[in-house]
Each structure stands twice: as structure tokens, then as C-alpha cells.
Amino acid sequence: MPATLRNIFRVALRGEALLTNPHFNKGTAFSLEERRDFCLGGRLPSKVATLDEQCQRAYDQLNSQESPLHKNGFLQSLKDQNRVLYFALLSKHLRELIPIIYTPTEADAIANYSHLFRRSEGMYLTFPNQDSMEEDFLEQTRGREIDLVVCSDAEAILGIGDQGVGGIGVRKPPNVISSAKSSIYTLLAGVNPARSLAVTLDVGTDNDSLLNDELYVGWSNKRIRGEEYDAFVDKFVQLVRKYHPHSLLHFEDFGTANAYRLLEKYRNEHAVFNDDIQGTGAVTLAAVMAAIGVTKTKLSDQRFIIYGAGSAGLGVARQIRDAMVLIDGFPVGEANKRFWMIDRYGVIKESLGPSKIRPELEEFTRPDDEWVNVQNSDNQVGLLDAVRQVKPTVLIGCSTHNGAFTEDVIKEMAKGTERPIIFPLSNPSRLVEVDPKDANDWTNGKALLATGSPFPPCKMPNGKNYVIAECNNALIYPGIGFGAVVSKSKTLTDSMIIAATRRLASLSPALKDPDDGLLPDFGDSPGVNLEVAIAVAEQAVEEGRAGIQCQKEDVRRLVTDAQWKPLYAEYVYDANGEKE
Numbered sequence: 001m002p003a004t005l006r007n008i009f010r011v012a013l014r015g016e017a018l019l020t021n022p023h024f025n026k027g028t029a030f031s032l033e034e035r036r037d038f039c040l041g042g043r044l045p046s047k048v049a050t051l052d053e054q055c056q057r058a059y060d061q062l063n064s065q066e067s068p069l070h071k072n073g074f075l076q077s078l079k080d081q082n083r084v085l086y087f088a089l090l091s092k093h094l095r096e097l098i099p100i101i102y103t104p105t106e107a108d109a110i111a112n113y114s115h116l117f118r119r120s121e122g123m124y125l126t127f128p129n130q131d132s133m134e135e136d137f138l139e140q141t142r143g144r145e146i147d148l149v150v151c152s153d154a155e156a157i158l159g160i161g162d163q164g165v166g167g168i169g170v171r172k173p174p175n176v177i178s179s180a181k182s183s184i185y186t187l188l189a190g191v192n193p194a195r196s197l198a199v200t201l202d203v204g205t206d207n208d209s210l211l212n213d214e215l216y217v218g219w220s221n222k223r224i225r226g227e228e229y230d231a232f233v234d235k236f237v238q239l240v241r242k243y244h245p246h247s248l249l250h251f252e253d254f255g256t257a258n259a260y261r262l263l264e265k266y267r268n269e270h271a272v273f274n275d276d277i278q279g280t281g282a283v284t285l286a287a288v289m290a291a292i293g294v295t296k297t298k299l300s301d302q303r304f305i306i307y308g309a310g311s312a313g314l315g316v317a318r319q320i321r322d323a324m325v326l327i328d329g330f331p332v333g334e335a336n337k338r339f340w341m342i343d344r345y346g347v348i349k350e351s352l353g354p355s356k357i358r359p360e361l362e363e364f365t366r367p368d369d370e371w372v373n374v375q376n377s378d379n380q381v382g383l384l385d386a387v388r389q390v391k392p393t394v395l396i397g398c399s400t401h402n403g404a405f406t407e408d409v410i411k412e413m414a415k416g417t418e419r420p421i422i423f424p425l426s427n428p429s430r431l432v433e434v435d436p437k438d439a440n441d442w443t444n445g446k447a448l449l450a451t452g453s454p455f456p457p458c459k460m461p462n463g464k465n466y467v468i469a470e471c472n473n474a475l476i477y478p479g480i481g482f483g484a485v486v487s488k489s490k491t492l493t494d495s496m497i498i499a500a501t502r503r504l505a506s507l508s509p510a511l512k513d514p515d516d517g518l519l520p521d522f523g524d525s526p527g528v529n530l531e532v533a534i535a536v537a538e539q540a541v542e543e544g545r546a547g548i549q550c551q552k553e554d555v556r557r558l559v560t561d562a563q564w565k566p567l568y569a570e571y572v573y574d575a576n577g578e579k580e
């Protein structure tokens with residue numbers, strides 16, 4: 001892929017092979033000299049276009065697409081044709097187009113993957129083909145330096161569940177989640193797309209509608225679990241470690257039990273990152289820090305109800321708990337007591353027993369005697385009862401349960417605290433626990449709000465707009481990953497993630513104006529992620545994790561210089577030059 005800062009690029013492809021390679025293709029932007037030297041003479045109309053002109057044309061075509069899903073399809077096909085143009089167009093219209101290639105539209109695209117499938121992207125490693133995994137892996141990566149590997153087994157895609165290699169029904173492609181997350185790395189942090197790899201680990205699916213669809217493009221088999229699953233994933237992780245020891249390995253949308261286990265298993269031997277646990281924990285902590293800046297309280301003053309105790313819910317609880325310990329000097333045991341986790345069986349409390357409480361939840365399990373006056377007949381404590389009893393100051397949703405934060409729940413919460421902090425984080429938009437507009441109305445504009453998907457601003461009682469912060473891990477994970485990549489960090493530590501969070505929190509608009517959004521706008525997300533990357537790389541250098549020799553003062557320049565930007569390089573033909 002043409003690097004931005006190098007103006008001249010030696011390329012070994014000519015003619016059709018050049019025009020059909022998305023990493024090298026410039027379409028009508030090939031200069032006259034390049035057309036001559038690369039045998040493109042009769043293959044292009046005569047006018048040489050600039051990248052700006054190409055963006056304008058592509059944008060006009062995009063706008064003729066009728067729905068977000070059609071726009072997503074158009075952009076996918078642009079990406080298949082010309083990577084520089086794709087990223088240049090996205091960069092020019094960031095605020096408008098992130099929701100098209102990412103949350104929420106990408107959820108519909110994944111749900112329809114098998115029916116929209118046109119062309120594969122990235123790497124598919126399928127359970128029954130594991131004997132050839134190394135060969136398959138090398139086939140796509142030989143001779144390439146890979147900085148970033150994003151993988152998913154698609155068991156828990158956003159809030160829409162098991163999608164196998166990509167679902168059916170509404171419409172679109174597998175690899176979509178790992179590809180979308182990789183594109184965001186490039187767009188918002190500057191990861192070179194030629195140095196990143198999106199991988200789908202196809203271990204089957206338990207989604208019956210996929211298994212029964214003859215157009216399903218993945219491995220039509222029940223999900224593999226247990227030792228066989230672990231061995232398969234391990235084979236893949238060891239390949240990444242062997243061939244790309246400095247890469248960052250990003251896990252996305254694994255089922256909760258696997259997500260935690262895999263993170264713990266590998267985090268001390270390679271730079272691994274689980275976005276749903278750590279990315280969500282980090283961005284949510286930053287939003288909470290901004291909110292308590294508005295309420296002028298401390299983290300350890302808060303009482304948290306976290307509704308949905310899966311990867312995201314527990315990641316958020318742990319991250320905030322760790323910050324309470326680190327920032328407020330609270331003992332861990334005391335900090336744990338500030339959390340009430342709720343899942344399908346109500347509040348996680350002791351008498352639910354090990355069949356309903358996963359081991360990772362034990363530290364947040366509540367004693368039963370807290371609930372003697374509020375238990376329902378089925379021994380479960382629901383959200384409304386919990387809110388009445390706990391009087392939470394912060395209510396966070398990671399449940400996929402649309403509408404769970406009812407008017408009763410929100411009004412009950414507002415009785416117990418002056419400025420309720422309410423973050424319904426489930427994605428995509430249709431799964432949000434409460435529409436922020438309702439939460440705003442029901443609390444007379446008192447609620448401090450953030451959501452996982454983009455929502456329009458709300459009206460405050462004084463007529464002013466209240467910006468709903470988008471508390472999505474994309475505001476921080478690209479920076480965390482890029483910081484780890486540039487510093488060639490051997491592992492990704494909790495302190496590096498805390499450094500990222502603090503840097504993000506320091507950029508909150510609410511610090512200047514308490515009525516402003518709790519987190520920076522996604523239109524500013526490239527600058528925000530750059531700051532995050534610098535903070536992470538500085539921390540890596542400071543704590544001796546970095547694989548590069550440099551001083552902390554040099555990190556800002558190093559990270560900035562390493563960013564890939566969507567600009568065309570000038571090509572010179574060289575039979576020994578780049579081919580992929």
C-alpha cells in the first residue's frame with residue numbers, strides 16, 4: 001500500500017493487475033507518465049483526475065443510494081476498488097459516514113452478510129481446515145509486515161448475537177466486524193491498511209436460521225466448544241506470535257466466557273486487546289470521569305448499577321473499580337461494593353449460585369441479606385427494585401435489552417440523585433436501553449447521558465441542545481492499538497489503558513462547559529485517537545514495555561510520523577517492487 005510520506009513508490013504490477021488491486025489502484029488519478037509506464041494507455045478515459053475530484057464524484061454517487069445499507073454496500077465496493085479513495089472519502093465526511101461503515105449500519109450489513117456476499121475480504125480460518133491453517137495464513141501474509149490483527153469468532157456481534165461468518169435475513173458480508181474495526185483503526189488512528197489483517201475464525205454457529213439457510217456462506221455446523229475450540233484458537237494465536245511477534249492482536253465480539261478466558265490466557269505473552277471488555281471499559285470510564293467532573297463528586301462517591309453483566313458490563317465494572325483504587329486510593333474490597341451487577345436473573349447475588357454466576361462475576365456478587373425486603377417470589381431482584389433500594393448515581397446498560405430503562409426506572413433514579421448519570425450503551429441503536437430523548441424528558445434535562453450508537457441532541461428545558469456523547473469504544477480503541485503498535489509494546493498493560501482513558505477524559509467538552517457532551521464528538525475522533533495513541537506509547541516507554549529505543553519526549557513525533565494518510569504516492573515501475 002502506497003505509504004503517504006514517501007512520495008515515490010516502486011510498484012511491480014502493470015495493466016489490469018494494477019487497476020484491480022485496491023491497494024495500488026488510483027483509477028482516473030493515474031498521471032500520464034504512469035499510464036505510459038504501467039501499460040494503462042487504453043484502459044482509462046483521458047482526463048487525469050485529482051483525488052479531490054474523485055472524492056466529489058464518489059460522494060455524489062454515494063448520495064444517490066437510497067438507504068444507509070445501500071450506502072454501506074457502495075462504500076464496501078469502493079473499498080474493494082481503491083483503498084486510498086475509500087479512506088479519503090471517509091475522512092472528508094467522517095461524521096456522516098462513520099455510522100454507515102460502522103455502528104449502527106454495519107449491524108444490518110452483518111445480519112445480511114450471506115445474502116449480500118460479493119467478494120471476500122481478509123482471512124477466513126475454518127475449523128475443519130485447521131490442518132492447513134499455517135499454509136493458509138502464510139498464503140495471505142508472506143512477505144508482509146503485519147502490525148495489527150483483528151479477529152472475531154462472531155459469537156456475540158454487537159447486540160445481535162451469533163452471526164456465524166455473517167448472517168442472513170436483512171442483507172450483507174463474514175469478516176464484516178473485523179474488517180469494520182480494522183477500517184476504523186486506519187481512519188481514526190492511521191494504521192496502514194496494508195499492514196493490518198482482519199480474520200474470521202469460523203468455528204460454526206448456533207444460529208439456527210443460518211444453519212437452515214442454504215445460502216449461508218460459512219461452515220454450516222454447530223459451534224465447536226471446549227478443548228477443540230481452545231486448541232483451534234491457540235493454533236491461530238501461535239501463528240500470529242510466530243510470524244508477527246510485534247503485532248497487536250485485537251479480539252472482537254467473542255462470547256463472554258471465551259472473551260475473558262482468552263484475554264487472561266494470552267495477555268502476558270503477547271500484546272492482546274479485547275475491545276468489548278477493555279475498549280468499552282476505557283471509554284466508559286472516561287465518560288464517567290467527565291460526568292463526575294460536572295457533578296463535582298468523586299468516583300468512590302458513586303453507586304453503580306450495571307445492567308447486562310456480559311463482556312462489556314463486566315469490563316466497565318472492572319475498569320471503573322480499578323480507577324477507584326488507583327485514583328481515589330480506595331481498597332479493592334470497598335470499591336467492589338460500589339457496584340450492583342444485573343443480568344437475566346436480576347441482581348447478581350449469592351443465592352443465585354454458580355450455575356447463574358460466572359466466576360468473573362464473583363467479586364461483584366451482592367449478599368442476599370441486602371434484599372430481604374425487596375425480593376420477588378422467584379428470588380430475583382429486578383432493575384426497578386434495585387434502583388429503589390440502591391439509589392444509584394450511575395446506571396449503565398450493556399444488556400441488548402431495548403427499553404429496559406423504563407420511565408419508572410428513570411424517574412425512580414432521579415428521585416435519589418440530583419444529576420443521574422445514565423449510559424444506555426447497547427448497540428445498534430434499536431437495542432438501546434432507553435432513547436436518550438426520553439431519559440432527558442423524564443428527568444427534566446437533569447440526566448447526564450451517553451449512548452453506544454449515535455443519537456441526535458436533546459432539548460434542555462432552557463431550549464438549549466444537549467449533545468448526546470457517543471460512548472463507543474471506537475473513540476479509544478484505535479488509539480490504544482496504534483500506541484501499542486508504534487511502541488512495539490510487548491504486552492498491553494492495565495496502566496497503558498488507564499493512560500489512554502485519562503487522556504480521553506482530559507479532552508471532554510464538558511470540562512469547559514458542563515452542558516456540553518461528556519465525550520468529544522466523533523468528528524474530532526482522529527485527533528482524539530492520536531492523543532490516546534501518544535499517551536499509550538508514552539506509558540509503554542515509561543514502564544519499559546516498548547520494543548523501540550526512544551525517549552518519552554520523542555513519542556509524539558514518532559506516533560504522528562507513523563500515521564498512514566490516504567494520499568496517492570507517485571509510482572515508478574520496478575520489477576522487484578511492491579506487488580501487494
Ligand SMILES: NC(=O)c1ccc[n+]([C@@H]2O[C@H](COP(=O)([O-])OP(=O)(O)OC[C@H]3O[C@@H](n4cnc5c(N)ncnc54)[C@H](O)[C@@H]3O)[C@@H](O)[C@H]2O)c1
Pocket residue numbers: 156157158159160253255256275276280283307308309310311312313342343344345397398399400401425426427428431451452453471472473474
Ligand atoms: N458502546 C460500546 O462501545 C459497546 C461496547 C461493547 C458492547 N456494547 C453493547 O453492549 C451490549 C452487550 O455486549 P457484550 O459484548 O457485553 O455482550 P454479551 O453477550 O457478552 O453480554 C450481554 C449480557 O446481557 C445479558 N442480558 C441479555 N438480556 C438481558 C436482559 N433482558 N436483562 C438483563 N441482562 C440481559 C446477557 O445475559 C449477557 O450477560 C451489546 O448491545 C453491545 O453492542 C457496546
Ligand SMILES: O=C(O)C[C@H](O)C(=O)O
Pocket residue numbers: 102103157158159253275276426427452472473474
Ligand atoms: O461495535 C461497536 O459499535 C461497539 C462494540 O464493540 C459493540 O460490540 O457494540
Ligand SMILES: [Mn+2]
Pocket residue numbers: 158252253275276
Ligand atoms: Mn464489539
